[in-house]
Amino acid sequence: MAGTRYVHATKGTTSGSFDTPAKPARSVGAALKAAAAGDTVVILDAATYFEDELVIDKPLTLTSAYLQAHPQADPSDPRFDVRPLPTLAPKPDAQHRVLRVSGAPGRPLGPVVVSGLRIARGRAVHVPGSADPALGAGGGIAVVDTDDVRIERCVIAACRTQSAPLAAWPEADRTALRQDVVDLVDTLVPPFAEVVLNAAISAANTLIRNLPGGIAPIPSFDRNAVKTIIGREFDTHIPPGKPVNWLAGQAFGGGVAAVWSSAVIRNCRIQGNSAQGRGSGVAVVGYGWPTVENCWIDKNRSGDQGRLDGGGIGAEISLPGRLTRDLSEVDLVRFLRGKAAAARSALASVAMPGPIDLMHFAQWLLDPAQPPVITDNVRRLMVFLPTGYRRPELLFRELFYVFAATALALGRWDAWNEAEIKAARSRSITVKNAVITDNVCGDDGGGVYGSVLSRIAVTGCRIEGNSAPGAGGGVRLTMGSAGAFTGCTITRNVCGTRPGVQMSKARPAWSLTVGGLTITIPAEPSRPVATPGGGGISVRNADVALTTTAIGTTPGGPTGNLTSDHPGGGLLVYADTEGDMAGFPDLWTTIQHEVFEIRDIRVTVDASCRITGNGAGFRAGPTPVTTPLFAKGGGFFFLRGAFPDAPTPQVSVTDVAATVRGNIAQVHPYESRVEPHVTVRASHDVCIQDRKALKEWTETNDAPLVKGGTLRWP
Incomplete structure (x- = not known):
């Protein structure tokens, strides 16, 4: 029969069964050890508990008396006073996460509930070869190898992850x-x-x-x-x-990490966390499809090294499950x-x-x-x-x-498990009624990031005020992933915030003898390179479906989403190579093509959407970029690259004239880099570049693509 264990910081004792409020435990760790499967552990006061890493490895509930007395308390509301909640934190100067819910592959725990708590100042450290099954992920909470877990009405703040130093290649x-x-x-x-x-x-x-x-x-x-x-x-x-780069979720999730887990995170405030890995607020690692519902994910930011994508949420699902997790x-x-x-x-x-x-x-x-x-x-x-x-x-x-x-x-x-890849093609992470604001990443995806065949369904969310120095101020999807956005507002996000214009690498001249002839390979000076943009959403080799969703704000801005000297103020989609993997040419593309079997991508925007008030060629403020080179497609920018194994885009924008309007692109007129000897008058709203067909379309010449008001390309 399930029982209850109690905790009180000043009235507690160090031994006993802790099964009455009169004789509680002095520490949460002691109560968890005493608890049996199915028990509830209740923290009676609002003290701060400095503990060793707490591990839940049996089905139970960990909660607070405050939440029991106030079951509708909602920490995701900015007006909520967090002080009545008890706080769990590492001991001073300790470096470990606060809490781990830990199952094992093929052996889930059963129901676990963590609710009504503050989780603070955790620091998960990735140590190669250690016994940590979460690989340094989840600075506040890590849920590993178990699905029936609910984290509800908690505050997870000021936690962080730290990745292992990068050793040199053997x-x-x-x-x-x-x-x-x-x-x-x-x-x-x-x-x-x-x-x-x-x-x-x-x-x-x-x-x-x-x-x-x-x-x-x-x-x-x-x-x-x-x-x-x-x-x-x-x-x-x-x-x-x-240097050797880590690839499989190490040190992801500054606040919370679901590691091979489909946990539910509900009505939580996830704020002010940082990660030296993807997902500074929340991370999804491995084959799990969690639900994030009614949460406020705010002011999380990347650390100073690691895979720094996803300031708010970061997902990396389809890992090679037959190889080592680390x-x-x-x-x-x-x-x-x-x-x-x-x-x-x-x-x-x-x-x-x-x-x-x-x-x-x-x-x-x-x-x-x-x-x-x-x-x-x-x-x-x-x-x-x-x-x-x-x-x-x-x-x-x-x-x-x-x-x-x-x-x-x-x-x-x-290397990969066929059944896992099949599941990844059909299942999605759920993000519902969340507010994702003012997060900052160190690379791509200021608010949300999904890569490596990660599907995500986003409903009723506000994604606002996030920033990325690379691509996707609000959202970044790549490498066979997919995003379905329904009833969302995506605005005031900024990308391309790195100073200056990215330059290609200069290469010196050199000579060699070929077939008896001495040939000089000419030097290649550094030159400006158009890096991906997408102030609101950036999509590379992934699907995106927009329904009743606003990207931007009032037409005629730019008051909505911004990208600096890059294309795609509101939305950017491109189908091309995935680029190098730490120096290995097109290795990500090889995985995408041979393992994930991505042959085409689909982009759909329905008539109830609005892509308005966005700007290409602006920094936050908005401040115009001086002498921009690549700021085209203020509303949306679609690119089909020439890489032979790139997927084929299938694009449909319903009622395009009403759906995409009132955006600004700083570069106009300009000579097309795709269609020889053609001058493009403007691409404020629409820019489509097709490097295979050698065509460029904007709102000034896209009539052949529009049938019955719907733009279809190709």
Whole structure:
């Protein structure tokens, strides 16, 4: 039969069963140890309890007498006085989280309720190899490997997480991977095939001589020169001593972390927490789909290192469940290296490119900003090998991408669990009637961030006043994730707050001998790069559905969401590569394509939505950016990139003229970077750039895309 245990800081004792209010425990930890499964532990006073890390590993309720007497008390209301709630905190100078609710894989606890408490000043520290099943996540509360948990009517404040220092890459691992990549040259073009390849190059050069445009002939294939190029580029991307990055949720969730858990967090105030990982307020790690309801998530901010996305909420669900949970990039690369022999075998019988392929590819290399002439990964790599001296970085990127994609295609279910990925495609995190305000991240997603096939359903929420130095002042979704926003207001968020304009990396000139010719690879100066924007919402390779949702405020602003010298004041969506993973070219894209099988993305905006009053080319204030370069699409900006394995966007904006209006983009008129020799008069409301079709559409010329008032693209 379930019983009740009592706690009182001054009237309590140090021993006994603590089962009457007259003889309570002096500490919460003692009462939890005495409690049996199904018991309720009640804190009778409003004292501060300085405790060791509290662990709940049985079904029970931990609550306060105050909440029992005031069951409708609502800490999520800014007017609520938090002082009557008892406070749980670490002992002075201790570095540990406050509370962990801990099950085990396949062995959930049963019902656990934590309610009516203040959780303060916790500090969860990620220590590799430690016994902490939460990996340093959840500075205030971590819920691990159990679902039937409710955290209700609590205040979680001033907690933090700390990630482990970044060690240097083991040189043995780095050089072994380097050799794997360089040796692919011998796999793809074995010595006996050189004659065939060089004959094709000779025939291609005959064709090239008859072409206009000054295309340089292709030198004969030189195995050692190609290996030199690849080795040099490898060392540029992954140099000796490169820091190892953590990948799997370590130190996420400054306030609360659901780690392989579908906990419910309801009517809580989560305020002033910080994290050296994603989700400074609330984090979701691993295969769990929690509910966050009626919460106020406010003024949380990133720490000074780690994966600094998601100032309010951060989610990273679809991790490689068959690998270690304490995953670093070295662990993932070691897995890929374990598939290297199988990858080489799969690539060993690739046909040599023909003269026509080589000729067209040599033309394309003069302007790689154009859509690629060959979209099959392996065939494209084969024509890169003899021509890649012109674009060494592109050659290396292509080689590494094909290596990683082949390895993952052969062994994805040796790293990921197929059943877990299936669940991740169909289940969603629920965020309902929450207020997400004034949070700050260190990278992307000031208010909300979802990555790695994380789906999130957001209903009746206000996402306001958040900021991100990178993409997505209010919301950032990426890497096969999905967001459904219904009845929400997303306004006064700001992104792109890093000072100045991001620049590409300068590369010095260097020379090598290819096919008996000495060729100089020209220097590449640093140059401005358009980084992603999205003041309200930024979406990369993810789905987004907007229903009865306002992005921005009064038309004619900019008083709504802002992005500095970046596109997409209100909404940005782009389908392209996921970019580098800590130096590894397009490795995130490989996972997205081969494991998550993301082939297209869907963007829908219904007629009850409003994207108004947003600005591109403004800093908070709003203050116009001086001489902006990339501030286009004040309302929305959609981009389809040229990366061959990028998903295909499917966009529908209902009643676009009424839905998207009254926004401002600072750059106008401008010469299109996508559609040659076209001057774009304005893109205040709409900007669509299609690098595959070489077209740019704005509100000045989008009539062909609008049928019955609905904009559909492509």
